[in-house]
Amino acid sequence: MSTIAKLSDVSVTRGKTRILQNVNWQMRTSEKWAVLGPNGAGKTTFLHLLSGYIFPANGSVEVLGEQFGISDITEIRARIGLATANMLNRIGFDESVHDAVISAVHGVTGMGLERYADIDEKRATDLLGDWSLTDLADKRIANISDGERKRVLIARALMPNPELLLLDEPTAALDLGSRESLLNKLQQLCLKVDAPAIVMVTHHVEEIPAGITHVLLLRGGKVIASGPIEQVISSVTLSATYGVPVVVHRNGDRWFATARVK
Numbered sequence: 001m002s003t004i005a006k007l008s009d010v011s012v013t014r015g016k017t018r019i020l021q022n023v024n025w026q027m028r029t030s031e032k033w034a035v036l037g038p039n040g041a042g043k044t045t046f047l048h049l050l051s052g053y054i055f056p057a058n059g060s061v062e063v064l065g066e067q068f069g070i071s072d073i074t075e076i077r078a079r080i081g082l083a084t085a086n087m088l089n090r091i092g093f094d095e096s097v098h099d100a101v102i103s104a105v106h107g108v109t110g111m112g113l114e115r116y117a118d119i120d121e122k123r124a125t126d127l128l129g130d131w132s133l134t135d136l137a138d139k140r141i142a143n144i145s146d147g148e149r150k151r152v153l154i155a156r157a158l159m160p161n162p163e164l165l166l167l168d169e170p171t172a173a174l175d176l177g178s179r180e181s182l183l184n185k186l187q188q189l190c191l192k193v194d195a196p197a198i199v200m201v202t203h204h205v206e207e208i209p210a211g212i213t214h215v216l217l218l219r220g221g222k223v224i225a226s227g228p229i230e231q232v233i234s235s236v237t238l239s240a241t242y243g244v245p246v247v248v249h250r251n252g253d254r255w256f257a258t259a260r261v262k
Helices: 043-051 073-077 086-091 097-106 116-132 146-158 175-193 235-240
Strands: 003-014 017-028 033-036 058-063 080-083 164-168 197-202 214-220 222-228 246-251 254-259
Touching: 003 116, 003 164, 003 197, 003 254, 017 033, 017 043, 033 043, 043 058, 043 164, 043 197, 043 214, 080 146, 086 146, 097 116, 097 146, 116 146, 116 222, 146 164, 146 175, 164 222, 222 235, 222 246
Parallel strands: 033 197, 033 214, 080 164, 164 197
Antiparallel strands: 003 017, 003 058, 214 222, 246 254
16 A cells, blocks of 8 residues: 655644654555544644645655655645635635535635536536535525535535545534534545545544544644554543543444543
């Protein structure tokens, strides 16, 4: 398998604070990763590193066969799909669902003078169907639910047919029904033969969809554990990650964790 991404002795600082410390990590083709950790662990910073929107203070970052700082970062970003809550502000809440998705093929927000081929319209239509957004295509972002907005962001990130898909807390703040519906969609995506490599940041083990193959655990900017999900997720590793005694159990392809009450 070829390497999709590699971090070598990477540290990231903000002022005098070190957000990530000497991180070594590698992702190979067909792997689907979840990144877990408490608030302040460095999860979102890790994702921003992979997207090329921030650069390390030390170490090297390679994504899709290109090394940041040497290769053309604009070309690398064009091969990466990124779904974050901040993207909603860039798109604008007056944008329609259809336009928010299709405009990603040109890497823009808003429908300007860009021209869209029939193949672009077909892909947008297919993605709207895949993510249960067809009936919402003409609705404004302002007039749909949080769960629907999350699906719009993922459909948009997939529009350019990326080689690497980065998801920042895609199920955050959703109610149980909306969360499970989205996790089911993410599971379907993970299991597709032609799915891109995926890195998904989340706070909770319960929010890891079936189909995720590997997990990275972070605490205080340091790697606690990294590798295949069956080897990494345990009461011992999650207790060390979250700083409290944790009991882990598995139900089928899903994992669950609760704090141990003393």
